[in-house]
Amino acid sequence: MYPILEARWLAPEVKLFRLQAPLIARKQKPGQFVIVRVHERGERIPLTIADAEADSITLIVQGVGKTTKLLNTLEAGQRVLDVVGPLGRPSEIHRYGTAVVIGGGVGTAIAYPTARALKRAGNRVLAIIGGRTRSLVILERELRGFCDAVHVTTDDGSHGEKGLVTAPLQRLVNGPDRPDFVLAIGPIPMMRAVAEVTRPHGIKTMVSLNPIMVDGTGMCGGCRVVVGGKTFFACVDGPEFDAHQVDFQILAARNAMYREAEQRALAEFRAQAHPPEECRLTRAHPELAPLAAS
Amino acid sequence: MDAANPLPLKERMRLPRQRMPEQAPEARRENFAEVNLGLDAALARQEALRCLQCKSHQCFTGCPVGVKIKDFIALVLRGDYLAAAAKIREDNVLPAITGRVCPQEEQCEGRCILGKNGEPLAIGYLERFVADYERRVGQVGLPVKAPPTGKRVAVIGSGPAGLSAAGDLVQRGHAVTVLEALHELGGVLIYGIPEFRLPKQIVHEEIENLRRLGVEFRTNVVVGRTVTVDELLGPEGYHAVFIATGAGLPVFLNIPGEHLCGVYSANEFLTRVNLMRANEFPAWDEPIYDCRGRDVAVIGGGNTAMDAVRTALRLGAATATIVYRRSEAEMPARVEEIKHAREEGVRFLTLANPVAFLGDERGWLRAIRCQRMALGEPDASGRRRPQPIPDSAFEIPAQVAVVAVGNRGNPLVQATTPDLKTNPLGYIEADPETLKTSKRGVFAGGDIVTGGATVILAMGAGRRAAQAIDRYLRTGEW
Ligand SMILES: Cc1cc2nc3c(=O)[nH]c(=O)nc-3n(C[C@H](O)[C@H](O)[C@H](O)COP(=O)(O)OP(=O)(O)OC[C@H]3O[C@@H](n4cnc5c(N)ncnc54)[C@H](O)[C@@H]3O)c2cc1C
Ligand SMILES: Cc1cc2nc3c(=O)[nH]c(=O)nc-3n(C[C@H](O)[C@H](O)[C@H](O)COP(=O)(O)OP(=O)(O)OC[C@H]3O[C@@H](n4cnc5c(N)ncnc54)[C@H](O)[C@@H]3O)c2cc1C
Ligand code: SF4
Ligand code: SF4
Ligand code: FES
Numbered sequence: 024m025y026p027i028l029e030a031r032w033l034a035p036e037v038k039l040f041r042l043q044a045p046l047i048a049r050k051q052k053p054g055q056f057v058i059v060r061v062h063e064r065g066e067r068i069p070l071t072i073a074d075a076e077a078d079s080i081t082l083i084v085q086g087v088g089k090t091t092k093l094l095n096t097l098e099a100g101q102r103v104l105d106v107v108g109p110l111g112r113p114s115e116i117h118r119y120g121t122a123v124v125i126g127g128g129v130g131t132a133i134a135y136p137t138a139r140a141l142k143r144a145g146n147r148v149l150a151i152i153g154g155r156t157r158s159l160v161i162l163e164r165e166l167r168g169f170c171d172a173v174h175v176t177t178d179d180g181s182h183g184e185k186g187l188v189t190a191p192l193q194r195l196v197n198g199p200d201r202p203d204f205v206l207a208i209g210p211i212p213m214m215r216a217v218a219e220v221t222r223p224h225g226i227k228t229m230v231s232l233n234p235i236m237v238d239g240t241g242m243c244g245g246c247r248v249v250v251g252g253k254t255f256f257a258c259v260d261g262p263e264f265d266a267h268q269v270d271f272q273i274l275a276a277r278n279a280m281y282r283e284a285e286q287r288a289l290a291e292f293r294a295q296a297h298p299p300e301e302c303r304l305t306r307a308h309p310e311l312a313p314l315a316a317s
Numbered sequence: 318m319d320a321a322n323p324l325p326l327k328e329r330m331r332l333p334r335q336r337m338p339e340q341a342p343e344a345r346r347e348n349f350a351e352v353n354l355g356l357d358a359a360l361a362r363q364e365a366l367r368c369l370q371c372k373s374h375q376c377f378t379g380c381p382v383g384v385k386i387k388d389f390i391a392l393v394l395r396g397d398y399l400a401a402a403a404k405i406r407e408d409n410v411l412p413a414i415t416g417r418v419c420p421q422e423e424q425c426e427g428r429c430i431l432g433k434n435g436e437p438l439a440i441g442y443l444e445r446f447v448a449d450y451e452r453r454v455g456q457v458g459l460p461v462k463a464p465p466t467g468k469r470v471a472v473i474g475s476g477p478a479g480l481s482a483a484g485d486l487v488q489r490g491h492a493v494t495v496l497e498a499l500h501e502l503g504g505v506l507i508y509g510i511p512e513f514r515l516p517k518q519i520v521h522e523e524i525e526n527l528r529r530l531g532v533e534f535r536t537n538v539v540v541g542r543t544v545t546v547d548e549l550l551g552p553e554g555y556h557a558v559f560i561a562t563g564a565g566l567p568v569f570l571n572i573p574g575e576h577l578c579g580v581y582s583a584n585e586f587l588t589r590v591n592l593m594r595a596n597e598f599p600a601w602d603e604p605i606y607d608c609r610g611r612d613v614a615v616i617g618g619g620n621t622a623m624d625a626v627r628t629a630l631r632l633g634a635a636t637a638t639i640v641y642r643r644s645e646a647e648m649p650a651r652v653e654e655i656k657h658a659r660e661e662g663v664r665f666l667t668l669a670n671p672v673a674f675l676g677d678e679r680g681w682l683r684a685i686r687c688q689r690m691a692l693g694e695p696d697a698s699g700r701r702r703p704q705p706i707p708d709s710a711f712e713i714p715a716q717v718a719v720v721a722v723g724n725r726g727n728p729l730v731q732a733t734t735p736d737l738k739t740n741p742l743g744y745i746e747a748d749p750e751t752l753k754t755s756k757r758g759v760f761a762g763g764d765i766v767t768g769g770a771t772v773i774l775a776m777g778a779g780r781r782a783a784q785a786i787d788r789y790l791r792t793g794e795w
Contacts, residue, residue: 046543060500066593066602067500090602105500107537237593237603240498240539241727242565243585249576254569259729273576276680280578284604291599 024102028079033161034154036086037129038095040103045078047108053136054114054231054263057082058239060105061094069236069258071133072109080106083132083161089288110239111262114140119204119227122146123195124170125188125217127153127209131162133231134208141206142169149202150174151191153209157182189216196224203227207266211275218266228266232257234277249273321394324366334436335364342660346630349512349596352657353417353445358396361446364439365393371430376440379428382408382777386425386440393443402451405444410481410780413452413519415773416445418510420651424773452522459530463490468790471496471555473540473730476504478561478763478775478782480523483532485783491790493531494555496538501592504563506772508592509584511624513631514654517591541729546737550758557758557786560745561779564724564764570616574674575720579606579682583621583721590628609633612714614685616640616671617721618648619769623655625719626663637663638713642670642690642703666713668692670705674718684712726765734759744768751785752778757795760786 029041047057056071057080068090074081086092097103114137124138131152142148148169153176154160160182166173174191175183184190188209195202205228207217214230221228234246234257241259248257251268255261322329338354339345345352356364368390376386384405392401405412421427421441429437468491472479475497483493501507503520528534538544540562549555567582569575586605589595593603613629615622618641629637639658641648644667648655659665666687673686689709692701726743738746738755745754745761752760762778764770789795 046538050543064594064597064601066604105537107498107500107539107543109542110539237585237588238499240542240565240729242567243588244567244569244582245585247576254576270576273680277576277578280606281604283607284598288599288602288604 024104025106026102027097027099030097030099033083034158036092036095037132037159037161038084038086039073040082040084040094040097041076041079042082042103042106043078044080044106044108047072047106048075048078048080051075051080051109052113053116053140055109055111056239056262057106057108058110058236059094059103061090061097062104065093065104066090067105067237067239069110069233069239071136071231073132073135083129083135085129088285089292092289092292107239110258112260114206114229114263116140116144117204118145120146121149121200121202122204122206123149123151123192123202125151125153125192125205125207125209125213126162127188127207127213128155128159129161130207130209130213130231131160131166134206135162135165137206138166139169141204146204147171149195149200151176151188153177153188153213155179187216188213189220192217192220196220196226201226205229205266206231206263211271211278214266214269215271218269218271222267229263230266230269231262232264232269232274233262234274235280321391322366322368322370326369329367329369330431330435332363332367334367334439335360335442337439337442339657342657342662345513346627346661349631351516352513355449356442356446358446361393361443362396364443365390367431368394368438369430373430375428375430376425376438379423379425380408381424381771381773382780384408384425384444389447390438390440390443393447398447398450399454399456401447405447409444409773409776410484411477411523411772411776412444413448414477414506414515414523415776416441416443416448417515417519418651418771419773420771422652452519459526460488462488462530465492466490466790468492468556469494469554470557470559470786470790471549471553472559472561473546474498474504474561474563474763474765475502475524475534476561476563476763476775477506477772478563478779479504479559480527481776481779482559482561482762482783482786483779484527484530485780486786487527487530487532489783489787491787492533494533494535496540496544497534497536498539499592500536502534502536508588509621509624511587511591511628513627514624539729541733546730546734546756546759556790557760559752559779559782559786560730560754560759560761560765561763561775561782562727562730562765563775564744564769565727566725566743567720568723568725569720570671570722572671572673574676574682577674577676577682578680579716580674580718580720581606583615583617583625583719584724586625586719587621587628590632596628596632605632606717608717610635611716612636612638613717613719614638614640614713614715615719615721617723618643618645618650619721619723620650620654622719622721623650623658625721627654627658627661629717629719630661630663634717638666638715639663640666640669640671640685640687640713642668643700644668644692647692647700668703670703671718672710675712682716682718683714685715685718686710686712724764724769726768730765742768750781752782753785753795758789
């Protein structure tokens with residue numbers, strides 16, 4: 024059981040959790056993730072370690088389906104059943120010169136710890152963060168705290184520049200400030216588009232892939248991705264890979280494998296009544312009542 | 318002991334081997350409940366009467382851990398089932414499990430003298446009967462513990478090797494912590510072998526017994542990530558480490574199309590169902606690709622392949638087919654599993670080898686291209702080597718494929734413990750008797766040393782390791 028020390032909303036559907044997990048906190052490095060199981064009958068989902076203190080780790084969760092939405096109903100004082108990690112390889116941190124870190128949606132949270140590590144390693148760090156609309160742009164203030172510049176884009180122009188993250192990137196690539204390294208984390212189409220912007224310039228570009236995972240230890244092979252024509256297990260060989268080598272089409276197809284089942288689970292989850300004055304988690308899962316109360 | 322048997326030898330040899338009562342094939346392919354129902358006391362006695370109590374008792378030499386088979390059978394005949402169970406437990410701490418899953422035909426029963434002219438004694442059925450009796454009456458005799466030694470041992474992995482080592486070490490007075498990467502304990506017994514062959518309740522009970530003995534269990538700890546072996550031996554304060562991490566790295570075929578949706582490793586397919594209960598989706602959250610009405614092909618001929626193909630049937634597959642490159646005679650699976658699979662309607666496509674998975678435009682599997690094979694000369698394993706027949710390609714329809722062609726050692730522990738010697742296949746090198754590795758204070762056993770083997774061999778390794786660890790902790794000699 025992993026107690027939640029802090030829980031607050033960063034954006035609609037995006038919630039930050041600080042969990043007590045001393046072993047993981049001590050060991051984690053930027054780019055690594057944990058696998059979480061919220062309740063007894065729950066699935067195992069990967070979430071990036073956005074930050075860590077002596078005894079606690081921070082996760083930033085976007086509610087996209089049943090498990091993430093259920094997790095986002097939890098509050099400080101409650102507990103998460105299983106948290107295992109740190110998993111995956113840490114990001115490779117070098118002194119590249121100028122590094123551009125691009126985050127789309129919750130991808131910003133995943134890129135955040137690596138951006139900070141790049142800064143600490145002596146890079147000039149420029150961030151480009153995007154979202155559909157103003158409220159979905161997260162961690163802007165935190166990034167401004169240490170980045171040399173932060174560009175914001177929104178699809179609807181409600182904040183920052185109207186358009187996609189690739190527009191400012193294109194300008195940087197063409198301009199005098201040509202980046203030496205790019206890290207892009209976000210939806211698959213965004214990462215693919217970024218790869219195409221940097222490819223002609225031969226700029227080293229990494230992306231963090233999000234295939235469906237089960238164990239996270241290399242045991243099931245479900246997270247396999249194709250990079251440079253070879254198969255890798257993202258949970259142990261990744262999650263970061265060379266963007267110019269990744270087969271995004273296979274990744275997108277495999278991530279859609281359970282769409283029907285996911286939609287059914289989400290519909291059933293939503294169909295449950297959630298009066299705001301009651302704990303929504305215990306409402307959905309009465310067997311959790313004693314734990315949630317404690 | 319033979320006094321308990323009223324029958325002269327000749328008559329014993331005329332008795333037929335008792336049949337295991339089981340769920341009817343049509344019924345069981347619709348559910349995940351155990352197929353074998355177990356002998357009752359009358360059947361067990363009837364079977365035990367067949368034992369000749371041979372002086373040479375070859376059966377004993379066939380058992381990898383040396384269960385005193387004829388002694389426990391004699392106790393069955395006396396009706397003293399608890400004593401029989403205790404007799405088995407002297408050498409085998411997981412009898413309810415091994416009675417169900419040991420490949421008896423190659424081990425104890427394979428050596429039984431009765432098998433020379435007829436059918437061997439059903440030692441596995443009797444072992445299971447006795448162990449189930451003991452469980453039912455709730456009188457599993459917990460052994461007495463030696464006084465605390467003040468030494469701490471970390472066991473990595475909670476499969477049969479880890480569990481049996483933990484049990485023996487705690488009895489010898491050491492403080493034992495089992496570290497397990499997954500959220501549930503039991504290793505392959507939980508995530509690999511399906512409920513219809515080995516009810517999870519049995520594994521839970523065995524673990525509960527160990528907990529009562531004082532073994533500490535910690536789930537969600539991936540050694541190599543959460544903590545390293547060096548940290549366990551250093552700041553974490555353990556005096557010895559036993560690595561029992563199994564052979565959990567899936568081997569794929571490396572043929573085109575393996576990334577298509579619908580292609581699974583057996584580990585993933587079985588884990589989704591056994592550990593995550595995808596068969597109960599959406600009451601449990603984890604989904605599995607809907608097999609209902611679909612054609613499922615399982616590639617391989619071992620226990621894992623049989624488990625996967627029978628699981629597919631139970632998930633509602635329209636057809637469930639084993640694709641195996643040798644002939645049925647070479648299949649490494651237990652004879653009983655092959656028989657059960659066939660009764661349930663599994664099809665067998667032997668002497669066929671997949672060469673490509675074929676997908677549709679969305680990236681989903683639709684068929685498998687195979688090649689016909691012929692058997693040539695025996696290879697290193699003594700089995701005849703399959704060779705492709707030229708121009709013999711053909712396709713079989715399949716929307717789900719499960720690759721069950723073996724496993725390798727998971728490298729996480731080795732990769733973070735540089736002074737641990739491994740062999741070219743990635744398995745840890747350990748002395749077969751003492752299970753000592755190249756690193757002081759570190760022992761290893763089970764599938765991570767031998768490669769995929771059997772529950773009883775893993776258990777035997779765990780027990781030998783416990784002995785050697787105990788000696789090391791008491792003498793300090795390496
Ligand atoms: C290494 C890694 C790090 C991640 N870090 C974060 C993070 O910091 N914050 C965050 O909000 N999200 C993160 N994700 C994505 C997150 O794991 C998924 O959004 C989550 O699993 C969805 O589960 P669900 O039940 O809510 O939605 P579902 O309805 O099950 O699925 C919605 C989408 O999530 C994907 N998905 C479903 N199950 C899994 C699974 N077991 N593993 C991976 N993806 C899955 C599906 O492809 C689907 O498109 C990360 C993913 C990976 C692989
Ligand atoms: C589907 C299937 C069916 C089988 N059927 C039979 C059968 O009928 N009869 C038979 O005798 N044998 C059978 N076997 C083989 C048998 O199950 C294995 O030989 C046996 O379980 C090996 O035991 P083990 O303790 O070495 O490892 P495992 O049972 O594999 O246990 C290893 C444990 O270590 C954990 N682990 C791994 N890495 C780490 C880490 N870094 N940190 C912490 N924990 C870790 C794993 O999660 C796992 O729980 C079958 C195997 C499979 C896969
Ligand atoms: S442990 Fe296995 S091999 Fe030994 S007697 Fe029991 S069933 Fe036979
Ligand atoms: S070999 Fe067979 S008949 Fe002889 S003692 Fe063993 S089990 Fe009994
Ligand atoms: S999640 Fe199972 S191997 Fe990566």
